[in-house]
Every structure is written in C-alpha cells, then in structure tokens.
Amino acid sequence: MLKDIISIRDISKADIELIHEKAEEMERYISCGTDLAQGKILATLFFEPSTRTMMSFQSAMQRLGGSVIGFSDTKSTSVKKGETLVDTVLTMEKYSDVMVIRNPLEGSARLAAEVAEIPVINAGDGANQHPTQTLLDLYTMKKEFNRIDGLRIAMLGDLKYGRTVHSLAYALSMYDVEIVLVSPEELRMPKGVRKHLKGKIPYSEVVNLDELPDVDLVYATRIQKERFADPNEYERTKDAYSIDMETLSHLGDAKIMHPLPRVSEISREIDFTPNAIYFRQAMNGIPVRMAILSLVLGVAK
Amino acid sequence: MSSKKLKVSAINNGTVIDHILPGKAYAVVKILHLERYNETVTIASNVTSGKTEKKDIVKIENRVLSNEEVSSIALISPEATVNIIKNYDVLEKRKISLPDKVDNIVHCTNPLCITNHEKVRTRFKVIQNKPLLIRCEYCERTMDEKDVEKVLG
Numbered sequence: 001m002l003k004d005i006i007s008i009r010d011i012s013k014a015d016i017e018l019i020h021e022k023a024e025e026m027e028r029y030i031s032c033g034t035d036l037a038q039g040k041i042l043a044t045l046f047f048e049p050s051t052r053t054m055m056s057f058q059s060a061m062q063r064l065g066g067s068v069i070g071f072s073d074t075k076s077t078s079v080k081k082g083e084t085l086v087d088t089v090l091t092m093e094k095y096s097d098v099m100v101i102r103n104p105l106e107g108s109a110r111l112a113a114e115v116a117e118i119p120v121i122n123a124g125d126g127a128n129q130h131p132t133q134t135l136l137d138l139y140t141m142k143k144e145f146n147r148i149d150g151l152r153i154a155m156l157g158d159l160k161y162g163r164t165v166h167s168l169a170y171a172l173s174m175y176d177v178e179i180v181l182v183s184p185e186e187l188r189m190p191k192g193v194r195k196h197l198k199g200k201i202p203y204s205e206v207v208n209l210d211e212l213p214d215v216d217l218v219y220a221t222r223i224q225k226e227r228f229a230d231p232n233e234y235e236r237t238k239d240a241y242s243i244d245m246e247t248l249s250h251l252g253d254a255k256i257m258h259p260l261p262r263v264s265e266i267s268r269e270i271d272f273t274p275n276a277i278y279f280r281q282a283m284n285g286i287p288v289r290m291a292i293l294s295l296v297l298g299v300a301k
Numbered sequence: 302m303s304s305k306k307l308k309v310s311a312i313n314n315g316t317v318i319d320h321i322l323p324g325k326a327y328a329v330v331k332i333l334h335l336e337r338y339n340e341t342v343t344i345a346s347n348v349t350s351g352k353t354e355k356k357d358i359v360k361i362e363n364r365v366l367s368n369e370e371v372s373s374i375a376l377i378s379p380e381a382t383v384n385i386i387k388n389y390d391v392l393e394k395r396k397i398s399l400p401d402k403v404d405n406i407v408h409c410t411n412p413l414c415i416t417n418h419e420k421v422r423t424r425f426k427v428i429q430n431k432p433l434l435i436r437c438e439y440c441e442r443t444m445d446e447k448d449v450e451k452v453l454g
C-alpha cells in the first residue's frame with residue numbers, strides 16, 4: 001500500500017481495489033464508529049476553503065476513533081506571516097500522525113509528502129490532482145452498478161479545467177469502460193488526457209448534449225464563470241450543458257453524478273428522481289476516506 | 302588562409318560541443334550558465350561545415366562538463382556531440398543522452414507550480430525524447446522543447 005495519496009498517477013488498480021474493499025468494510029462502522037484509529041491525530045491543512053472534503057475527512061477520522069486538529073484558512077496561522085509550506089508541514093507533522101493538505105499551488109502535496117515523515121493525503125492541489133475524489137467516484141460507480149467494467153460513461157460540461165474529470169478519466173482508463181466526452185469546443189478535454197485515453201479505452205467527443213448516445217452514467221461538472229471572457233457566452237454555455245427534467249427525459253435511466261458543489265448545472269427537481277446519485281456519491285466520501293486513513297495509518301484490519 | 306581552416310580555432314584544454322542545431326548555441330550557453338563563466342567561451346552559430354547542413358559550436362576553455370551538464374544539452378539539441386579536449390587532442394567523446402529524469406536543470410513553466418514558490422530542486426520525468434516531452438514531478442504539467450527554451454529566458 002502507498003504511504004502517501006498524492007496523485008492518481010501513483011495509484012495502481014490493485015491499490016484502488018484494496019481501498020474499495022476496505023471502504024466496504026468501513027460502511028458498517030459509519031453509524032456506530034470504531035476504535036481502529038484511537039489515539040491517532042489527523043491534521044487538516046486547508047490553505048483554501050472546502051466544505052465536503054475537509055468535513056468528510058474530519059468525520060471519517062472521528063468515526064475511526066481518532067481526533068482532528070488543523071486550520072481551514074490561513075488567516076489565523078503563521079502562513080500569514082510568510083511561513084513557507086515546508087516549515088508549516090514540518091511543524092504540523094510533529095503534532096499529528098497523518099496529514100491532509102489542500103493548497104492552491106500545484107505540486108504542493110507532493111512537496112509536503114517529500115518532507116514529511118508521516119503519511120500525506122492530497123485534498124486538492126490547485127488544478128492538478130484530487131485523488132480521494134476520484135477514489136470515491138469510482139467507489140460510487142462500483143456500488144451503484146455493482147461493477148465498473150462494461151459501463152458507458154458520459155463526462156459533461158467543463159472538461160478543460162475540471163481536475164476531477166481529468167483524474168477520473170485517467171483512473172477509468174485502467175478499466176474496461178467507454179467514455180463519451182460532452183463539452184463545448186473551448187472546454188474540451190485537454191490533449192494530454194485524450195492522448196492518454198487513446199488506445200487504452202474507446203472514447204468519443206460530442207458537442208451537443210442532444211447528440212449523446214445511450215449511457216449508463218452522466219458525470220456532470222460545474223462550468224465556471226471565470227473561464228469565460230464574455231459573460232453572454234458563459235450564460236449560453238451554462239444553459240446548453242445543464243440537466244433539467246426535459247434533458248432527463250432523453251437520458252433514460254442513466255444515473256447522474258456530480259462532484260459538487262453544483263450551481264445550476266443540475267436543476268433541483270432532478271434530486272428527487274432515481275437518476276440522481278450525487279448526494280449518495282458525497283456520502284461515499286466517508287467510508288472511502290475512512291479506508292484511506294486506516295490504510296495509510298497502518299491500522300486497517 | 303586555407304579554405305579548409307576552421308573558422309573557430311582549436312582549444313588547448315576544455316570541452317567542445319559540436320553539431321548543435323543551428324541557432325541553438327545560445328540556449329546551450331544558457332542551460333550551462335556559461336554567461337557567468339570567467340574563461341574563454343567561443344560561440345559559432347550557423348557554421349557550414351563540409352557537405353553537412355548548418356550547425357552551431359560552443360567551445361569552453363579549461364572546463365570539463367559533468368555528466369549532468371552533458372545530459373542537459375540533450376534538452377536543447379539531442380544530436381550534439383561533446384568532446385573533451387586535452388593538449389589539443391580529443392581525450393574523450395561523450396555521448397549525449399537524456400536521462401529518465403531531468404534534475405534541477407530547468408524551471409517549470411507553470412506559474413502556479415510549487416517549485417516556483419518554494420525553494421525546491423525541480424525534477425522532471427522524460428516522457429518522450431523526440432519530440433521532447435518532459436513532465437514536472439510536482440505539478441504534473443508537461444513541457445515541450447519550446448517551453449524548455451522559454452524558461453531558459
């Protein structure tokens with residue numbers, strides 16, 4: 001098992017399967033808790049805001065019987081005084097047994113893992129990686145469909161800047177799946193990722209949502225306003241790639257996932273349909289992060 | 302003057318980097334930080350030699366390049382040759398080849414990469430030799446030949 005969880009590139013299919021197996025075991029401890037990580041301390045170093053990731057790591061650690069210290073913005077820390085990331089990491093590791101880090105600079109988690117002796121988990125380094133999101137996305141697919149192999153998965157929206165879809169596409173290339181990429185021309189999946197997929201798994205690209213073939217799953221993403229120079233262009237694009245009841249009528253029983261937060265890309269009434277699985281997806285962050293924490297701490301049974 | 306006479310005179314001791322891609326001698330100078338070198342450095346650009354096409358040459362007096370430095374030249378001009386000269390004779394011909402990793406030779410082009418914000422030795426994995434493609438081991442962005450030349454200034 002890996003000491004640190006930094007990038008999906010470092011993680012093998014066997015690692016993913018082990019994490020999923022442990023996550024499944026953790027499900028039974030969600031309501032009653034366990035003492036697997038009793039006496040262990042998790043440090044959460046969040047240099048930028050997060051709701052789901054930080055809270056679910058904290059919840060996961062507490063359900064494992066461990067405790068949590070940390071910060072969720074840098075205002076009250078020495079980072080404000082100009083302390084380097086390396087110094088912050090070297091200090092925090094003296095107070096804890098495992099560290100979760102989110103920092104807007106890309107490669108920051110890799111650097112933290114190199115200097116820290118305790119395990120480091122990347123909770124997002126800028127536009128680069130967010131491996132635990134990918135691991136919980138894969139776990140959600142496995143749980144909902146009982147398999148990952150054989151699925152036909154559409155990725156929808158901003159495929160250019162969304163780190164989640166890059167990591168997910170990379171991870172899915174280890175499975176026997178088919179991917180349909182749905183995005184406007186200016187938000188296409190980057191060349192590097194497409195190049196990686198080529199020859200590994202079949203994939204196709206479509207521009208309009210109504211050209212989408214039958215799929216098992218739609219992975220929707222948020223289209224961010226700041227990516228557009230022209231606000232009108234943003235409004236048009238956002239509407240063209242959002243899912244409402246009308247869109248849903250063409251999607252059959254395809255399940256809909258979303259890394260959240262969503263803004264307007266999935267309308268509220270979709271939440272009450274059997275297609276919507278994004279809140280269950282968010283909930284899966286708990287057993288998956290419990291599994292990851294217990295494995296890197298070496299306390300997994 | 303004989304027509305066969307070299308335009309760049311031979312050196313007594315040091316290193317001759319020959320068959321550099323035309324126009325790339327300046328990039329070689331930068332990657333080896335020769336602008337800070339106190340002894341004679343001769344740069345010849347767009348030299349026509351025999352029937353071969355144009356090439357650049359860099360001669361560095363009284364300095365033998367390290368293996369790491371020789372490897373770094375491959376980022377700029379993989380076809381170049383490196384000769385170590387002693388008493389006007391070629392003591393050793395070094396083969397240029399890119400290692401698997403490019404260690405602390407170039408900066409990352411990504412302004413948001415941690416290596417541009419903290420004191421870190423840069424490290425890139427060589428993904429492809431021709432055309433050149435390297436990936437930053439920190440931010441995971443790739444750089445091609447043009448990006449490499451850009452970060453040399």
